[in-house]
Amino acid sequence: MSVIKFLSDLVKEPSLSGEEGEVASIVKEEISKLGVDEVRIDRVGNVIARIERSGDCLILLDAHMDTVPAGDREAWRRDPFSGEIVDGHVYGRGSVDTKGSLAAIVHSIPLLSERGPDLVYAFVVHEEDHEGFGVRHAMNSIGSRPDLVIIGEPTSLNIARGHRGRAEVLVEFRGRAAHSSMPELGVNCLDELCEYLRELNKIEMPSHPLLGSASVSPIRVDVSPGLIPVIPDYCTLLLDRRTLPGESKSDIEEQLRGRIVRKIVKCYTGYEEEAEAWFPAWINEEPFINRLASELGADVILWRFGTDGSHTAGETGISTIGYGPGDQEVAHRPDEMIRIDEVERAVKGYAKIVNSLPYEF
Incomplete structure (x- = not known):
């Protein structure tokens, strides 16, 4: 062939x-x-x-x-x-x-x-x-x-x-649930997320003479309970952080106030393993x-x-x-x-x- x-x-x-x-x-x-x-x-x-x-x-x-x-x-x-x-x-x-x-x-x-x-x-x-x-x-x-x-x-x-390397970082935000007709009785976790995103854009990223600058990109937001009449009390933000040589997991977690994601990798053979989304x-x-x-x-x-x-x-x-x-x-x-x-x-x-x-x- x-x-x-x-x-x-x-x-x-x-x-x-x-x-x-x-x-x-x-x-x-x-x-x-x-x-x-x-x-x-x-x-x-x-x-x-x-x-x-x-x-x-x-x-x-x-x-x-x-x-x-x-x-x-x-x-x-x-x-x-x-x-x-x-x-x-x-x-x-x-x-x-x-x-x-x-x-x-x-x-x-x-x-x-x-x-x-x-x-x-x-x-x-x-x-x-x-x-x-x-x-x-x-x-x-x-x-x-x-x-x-x-x-x-x-x-x-x-x-x-x-x-460059890559890290998947999960950031959590908590509020207080309430009926959406009475938002003043609750704390909307999405307000805190929006403020976080404003601050995220101000972070000065390190650079490398050959690989260029590190970067961070918001990828996904998940909200709970996610119902129309309920002020959400919990949400997560998934970030894609591109890393440079010398940056550690603890550096990234501290900078972004989040944690490196761990996920289950499922293989076609039936083998499964929990693995960390950290790629130097x-x-x-x-x-x-x-x-x-x-x-x-x-x-x-x-x-x-x-x-x-x-x-x-x-x-x-x-x-x-x-x-x-x-x-x-x-x-x-x-x-x-x-x-x-x-x-x-x-x-x-x-x-x-x-x-x-x-x-x-």
């Missing part, structure tokens, strides 16, 4: 976070045909494969199988799960983020040289709603610490060296990155969004880079699409990266 046919088949199979099982089966079947020494599905549903070469070092290649929802179908000119191949592009949800990278990584295997670093492939679950969850479990299951992680996410075939920033300033980019004819960039690198680099401290086909600005949008020639070049690019290593990372 060609890499483009494989990508099209992946796009045709919806794979929301927690519903990646069918795509995992397709990936496992395809990679089994390409000469890996081991392939399996772990307890959370990741597809894990391994190739033994020289054993000098261990490289982990990561790409996620899940996608965000397609959203309003009327906003799409083509079926988001058609996987159509038209005018030099593959169309559909997940084509850029990040099934294009996944397909290219898998199809780079036949191009590998006989000698070189040992390779682990982790095609992971739940990246879209909890980045780092799947790769953390993958790393635990392989029982070895990688020397380098390559994140397969859209970079337009450039080398990504990091991104990271940046890789090791000199080998510039050398590698030069060999690939690529630029060195920073991602605007978060990736599994929040765990591999931000939490674990493993040298991490990103590489993949596709424009990051197309991700999560209607009519998501990826250029066929970029995917085909990425196949060669992944092979060139792992065949050229080891560097001093």
Whole structure:
């Protein structure tokens, strides 16, 4: 099967976070045909494969199988799960983020040289709603610490060296309930929320010379009891706080007067786990990155969004880079699409990266 046919088949199979099982089966079947020494599905549903070469070092290649929802179908000119191949592009949800990278990584295997670093492939679950969850479990299951992680996410075939972090923060507001015909007898918690939002806009955010400024965005308000004739006595505000290296959980909670969210991650295998919505920033300033980019004819960039690198680099401290086909600005949008020639070049690019290593990372 060609890499483009494989990508099209992946796009045709919806794979929301927690519903990646069918795509995992397709990936496992395809990679089994390409000469890996081991392939399996772990307890959370990741597809894990391994190739033994020289054993000098261990490289982990990561790409996620899940996608965000397609959203309003009327906003799409083509079926988001058609996987159509038209005018030099593959169309559909997940084509850029990040099934294009996944397909290219898998199809780079036949191009590998006989000698070189040992390779682990982790095609992971739940990246879209909890980045780092799947790769953390993958790393635990392989029982070895990688020397380098390559994140397969859209970079337009450039080398990504990091991104800001992310925290989901919940802020609570309390009032006193009353009949809405007599509001003077109660205390509306939404009044306090409105005052909080005014103050939130005045907070001076820290900045980083490469990653830019931290930011905070209100995402959702939930109100209780939420009935028309009742002054609400309790509400919560969910914030998306983009973080910088060096910022801690306690820093963020103190600044925003809230708490980091904990939520249950439910896997298609039946496994469940409570996990904290804290995803650290990271940046890789090791000199080998510039050398590698030069060999690939690529630029060195920073991602605007978060990736599994929040765990591999931000939490674990493993040298991490990103590489993949596709424009990051197309991700999560209607009519998501990826250029066929970029995917085909990425196949060669992944092979060139792992065949050229080891560097001093």
